[in-house]
Amino acid sequence: MKLLFTDLDGTLLNNNSYVSPETKAFLDEFLAAGNKLILSSGRPRDSVLEVKENAGLTQDGILLICSNGTQVYDCDSRTTIMEKRLPLSYVSYLQEQAAKYHIHIQTYREDAVVSPADDDEIKFYRRKIHLPLIVSPKLTDALTQAPYKMLAISLDDFNRLEAFRLGITEWAQNRIQTIYSSEIYLELFEHTAGKGNAVRFVCDHFGVPLSDAYAAGDADNDISMLQAAGCGIAMANASDHVKASADVVTDLDNDKDGLADMMRRLLR
Numbered sequence: 001m002k003l004l005f006t007d008l009d010g011t012l013l014n015n016n017s018y019v020s021p022e023t024k025a026f027l028d029e030f031l032a033a034g035n036k037l038i039l040s041s042g043r044p045r046d047s048v049l050e051v052k053e054n055a056g057l058t059q060d061g062i063l064l065i066c067s068n069g070t071q072v073y074d075c076d077s078r079t080t081i082m083e084k085r086l087p088l089s090y091v092s093y094l095q096e097q098a099a100k101y102h103i104h105i106q107t108y109r110e111d112a113v114v115s116p117a118d119d120d121e122i123k124f125y126r127r128k129i130h131l132p133l134i135v136s137p138k139l140t141d142a143l144t145q146a147p148y149k150m151l152a153i154s155l156d157d158f159n160r161l162e163a164f165r166l167g168i169t170e171w172a173q174n175r176i177q178t179i180y181s182s183e184i185y186l187e188l189f190e191h192t193a194g195k196g197n198a199v200r201f202v203c204d205h206f207g208v209p210l211s212d213a214y215a216a217g218d219a220d221n222d223i224s225m226l227q228a229a230g231c232g233i234a235m236a237n238a239s240d241h242v243k244a245s246a247d248v249v250t251d252l253d254n255d256k257d258g259l260a261d262m263m264r265r266l267l268r
Contacts, residue, residue, distance in 0.1 A: 001034055001035055001036065001206070001208055001212065002030075002035040002036075002208075002212050002213075002214065002267070003035065003036050003038060003202065003203065003206070003208055003212060003213045003214070004030060004035065004036070004037050004038065004213075004214045004215075004216070004263065005038045005040045005065065005195070005199055005202075005213065005214065005215040005216070005225055005229060006037070006038070006039060006040060006215070006216045006217070006259060007040055007041060007216060007217035007218060007219070007222050007225075008039060008040075008041045008043065008048070008051055009041070009128075009218075010217075010218035010219060010235060010237060010238070010254050011216050011217050011218050011222075011235050011254055011259060012039070012216075012254070012259060013051070013254065014254055014255045015254070015255045017128060018054065018055070019051075019054075019055035019057075020257055022257045022260055023257050023259065023260040024055060024056065024057075025260075026257075026259075026260035026263060026264060027055075027057065027260075028059070030263070030267075031059045031060075031061050031062070032059075034061075035061065036061045036062070036063065036206065037057070037061060037062050037063075038062075038063045038064070038065055038199075038202055039051065039052060039062065039063070039064050039065070040064075040065035040069075040195050040198070040199075040215070040217075040222075040225060041064075041065065041066060041067075041068075042067065042068045042149075042151075042181045042185070042187055042221055043066065043067070043129060044066055044067050044108050044113070044129075044131065044148065044149075045064060045066040045067070045071060045073055045110075046110075046111065046131060047129045047130065047131060048064045048066050048073075049064070049075075050130060052064070052075070060076050061076070062075045062076070063075060063202060065195060065198045065199075065202070066148070067108070067148035067149040067189065068149060068177075068179070068181075068187050068189050068193065068194060068195060068221055069084075069189075069193045069194045069195040069196070069197055069198035069224075069225075070083060070084045070085065070148040070149055070189050070190055070193040071083045071084075071148050072198055072201060072202060072205075081205065082198070082201050082205075083148070084148070084189070084190040084192060084193040085145070085146035085147060085148055085190065086107075086146055086147055086148070086149065086150065086176065086188075086189065086190055087146055088140050088143060088146055090175065090176065091107055091139055091140050091143070091146075091147065091150065092138075092139075092140055093171070094150055094168070094176075094188060095116070095138070095139050095140075097164065097167060097168050097171075098152055098164060100167075101160055101163055101164040101167065102160070103152050103153075103154055103160060103161060103164045104116075104117075104119060104121035104122070104152065104153045104154070105139075105150055105151070105152045105153075105188075106121075106122060106125070106139070106150065106151050106153070107139050107143070107147045107149070107150045107151075108131075108147050108148060108149065109134065109142065109143060109144065109147070111131075111132060112131055112132040112133065112134045113125070113126070113129065113131045113132070113133055113134070114134045114135075114136055114139055114142045114143065114147075115133060115134070115135055115136075116135070116136065116137050116138075116139060117135060117137070118133065118135050120155060121153040121154075121155060122153075124153075124155060125151075125153060148189065149187060149188060149189040150187075150188040150189075151185060151186070151187060151188070152164060152165075152185075152186040152188065153184055153185060153186075154184055154186075155184055158183050158184070161184070161186055164186070165178050165186055172191075173191075174191055175191055176188050176189060176190060176191050177189055177190070177191050177193065177194060179194075179220055179221045180219070180220045180221065181219050181220065181221045182219060187221055194221075194224045194225075195215075195217075195221065195222060195224050195225035195228075196223075196224025196225050196227060196228035197224070197228070198225075199213060199215060199225050199228040199229055200228055209230070210228065210229060210230050211230035212230060213228075213229040213230050213231070214229055214230070214231045214233060214263065214266065215228065215229035215231070215232050215233065216232075216233035216234075216235065216250075216259050216262075216263075217233075217234065217235070217238070217242065218234065218235040218237055218238035218239075218242060218254065219238070219239075219242065220239075220241065220242065222242060223241075223242060223245045226242070226245050226246045226247075227245055231247050231248065231266060232245065232246040232247045232248075233246055233247070233248055233249075233250060233259065233262055233263075233266075234246035234248070234249045234250070235249075235250050235253060235254055235258055235259070236249060236250045236251060236252055236253040236258055237253040237254055237255075237258075248262065248266070250262040
């Protein structure tokens with residue numbers, strides 16, 4: 001049995017945010033052969049489930065790694081089999097720090113995204129992530145339990161976002177990870193989580209050696225996953241930094257079925 005861990009945006013999804021017919025055909029073949037597909041994303045669970053449903057991926061053998069490896073969800077049993085959450089005290093601290101840098105920061109409930117305001121950043125975010133919105137000036141007031149992650153967003157000033165990241169570096173040590181999923185999104189989550197550790201967990205859960213695991217991605221938050229798997233695949237559209245962390249690089253980008261093309265060659 002082989003395991004394929006794949007990022008969504010910029011990897012499995014084309015530039016219109018869909019799984020193309022050619023890539024879908026490969027996934028159908030892969031699953032029919034008794035392998036497992038693990039959709040691995042910084043997105044929260046319900047957003048990844050929406051991608052899965054829109055792609056018509058209804059077969060058995062599909063799992064989700066959500067919120068940057070802080071939740072592993074088994075679609076067959078409809079249960080969470082691993083989770084790592086941020087303490088509510090961390091949420092309060094990080095919101096206070098983000099305010100000092102005038103940075104938008106949001107968090108999540110199981111059923112919604114929680115934002116301090118209905119601002120430009122949350123409007124931009126919800127163009128692709130179609131979760132219900134809860135507006136709560138103090139984020140913890142809207143939370144009934146500790147969240148899986150937070151997300152800091154700056155639409156037009158990466159330097160300000162980076163200043164915020166650097167400003168919390170000392171505090172973050174042994175508490176949280178801060179990793180970019182794009183130039184405008186800074187992911188914040190529990191320090192022992194991450195896509196790479198989720199890959200190790202899933203392989204151990206199914207008794208599959210890491211050598212039989214493939215992982216594909218295009219962004220910094222995918223690097224740990226590419227390094228953990230037996231074969232790390234960087235997309236042609238990935239940054240040079242991500243490509244340097246991979247074992248192979250696709251010839252084609254995410255808009256030309258690059259992942260399906262590479263996986264067919266590797267499995268052959």
